[in-house]
Amino acid sequence: MGMDILPLSENREWKGNVAGPWQARMDKAKARDRQLIADVNRWGVMKPILGCALLELPLTPYNLRMVQRRYQRLSQYKFHQIIQGDQYFYVTLKMTQSKAEHAQLDHRFMDVLHSSTFLRALQVEEYLNGGEIFHKDRLYTPNLIPDAFFKLNDADGLFREDETGESNQYDILPTCWKYFQQQDAIKREYGITEFRVLWNCKDPSWVLWTAQKIRQEMPEKAWKLFHILSEHSIDPFNPFGLLDDPIYLSPTDLQPHGFMG
Numbered sequence: 001m002g003m004d005i006l007p008l009s010e011n012r013e014w015k016g017n018v019a020g021p022w023q024a025r026m027d028k029a030k031a032r033d034r035q036l037i038a039d040v041n042r043w044g045v046m047k048p049i050l051g052c053a054l055l056e057l058p059l060t061p062y063n064l065r066m067v068q069r070r071y072q073r074l075s076q077y078k079f080h081q082i083i084q085g086d087q088y089f090y091v092t093l094k095m096t097q098s099k100a101e102h103a104q105l106d107h108r109f110m111d112v113l114h115s116s117t118f119l120r121a122l123q124v125e126e127y128l129n130g131g132e133i134f135h136k137d138r139l140y141t142p143n144l145i146p147d148a149f150f151k152l153n154d155a156d157g158l159f160r161e162d163e164t165g166e167s168n169q170y171d172i173l174p175t176c177w178k179y180f181q182q183q184d185a186i187k188r189e190y191g192i193t194e195f196r197v198l199w200n201c202k203d204p205s206w207v208l209w210t211a212q213k214i215r216q217e218m219p220e221k222a223w224k225l226f227h228i229l230s231e232h233s234i235d236p237f238n239p240f241g242l243l244d245d246p247i248y249l250s251p252t253d254l255q256p257h258g259f260m261g
Contacts, residue, residue: 036070040079043112045105046071046090050113053236106202110162111147114200114234114242118150121239126151140185144178147200149190157192165203172199172210173217180222197226198248204230207249214251223251 032055039054040046048068049059057063071090075081082089082102089105111129119127128136130147138144148160161175179186179197187193201207207228214226233247241247246256 033070033074036067037074037078040090041092043116044092044095045108045112047088047109050109050116050236051090054116059237107147107162107164110164110200110202110231111160113231113236114160114162115148117234117236117239118242121242122152124150124152125154138189140189141182144175144182144186146197151190151192155193157187157190157195158198159186159195160198160200163199163201163203163206165201165206169206169209169213173213176214176218176222176226179225180218183225195225199226199228200231200234201228202231204232208254211249211251211254215254218251226251227257 035055036046036051039051048064048071051071052059052063052067055067057067068088071088072081075090079093080091080095080097082091082105084102084105087106089109091105095101115127115129126149128149130145133145133149146159147162150158150160152158159179161172163172176197183195186195199207199210201210207230210228211226215223227248227250229248233241233245235241243259246258248257248259249255250257
């Protein structure tokens with residue numbers, strides 16, 4: 001009788017030890033999928049690289065492929081997949097499938113990339129995206145619809161304008177003039193006493209151009225209102241870089257500064 005026969009209770013315990021790690025992996029995978037779905041529903045539009053960052057996974061080819069596969073699988077019933085060239089967008093089921101909506105995906109993702117990263121680095125009192133601002137009762141600034149607003153504290157606000165590069169560069173200056181000329185109305189509208197405006201540019205060449213034009217064509221006291229950022233400087237895997245790194249070009253001195261600088 002060279003074979004040891006385990007009692008039934010011990011057999012069950014042994015099987016449990018095998019199932020335990022497997023069940024833990026399944027639970028982890030389900031939790032990951034729930035977060036992927038929740039992020040799409042919260043932000044409206046996502047890409048695999050941001051999904052990977054929001055899962056707090058390291059940026060590796062393996063992790064990107066894994067997230068891409070999960071998005072593709074989940075898009076069969078939890079949200080939509082939209083392919084534009086080599087770009088894969090994953091959007092909420094509530095988004096209409098019109099050409100007009102699809103044309104705005106790149107612009108909308110600029111908002112999501114910055115806002116989701118910024119809000120992980122800094123706790124704010126209030127955040128409004130462009131859609132929420134559009135539907136807000138704007139009593140004092142009906143002709144000004146930023147792409148985002150962050151109420152940083154009781155006194156300070158940050159507005160953001162996203163520039164995909166598809167519009168005319170010279171459209172930036174009239175918007176800058178609105179912020180400068182309507183400062184009192186803006187402060188009253190949003191319940192703040194000071195604010196800054198961040199231009200978030202997809203094309204890096206627009207950063208210096210914008211800062212120079214503001215400096216050349218607006219009064220000196222307007223320069224401090226504006227900071228210009230290249231979208232390429234936004235690293236969703238390093239949210240605090242948005243606060244600490246010198247990535248904001250100022251028209252005041254045409255030099256890069258940190259967010260707090």
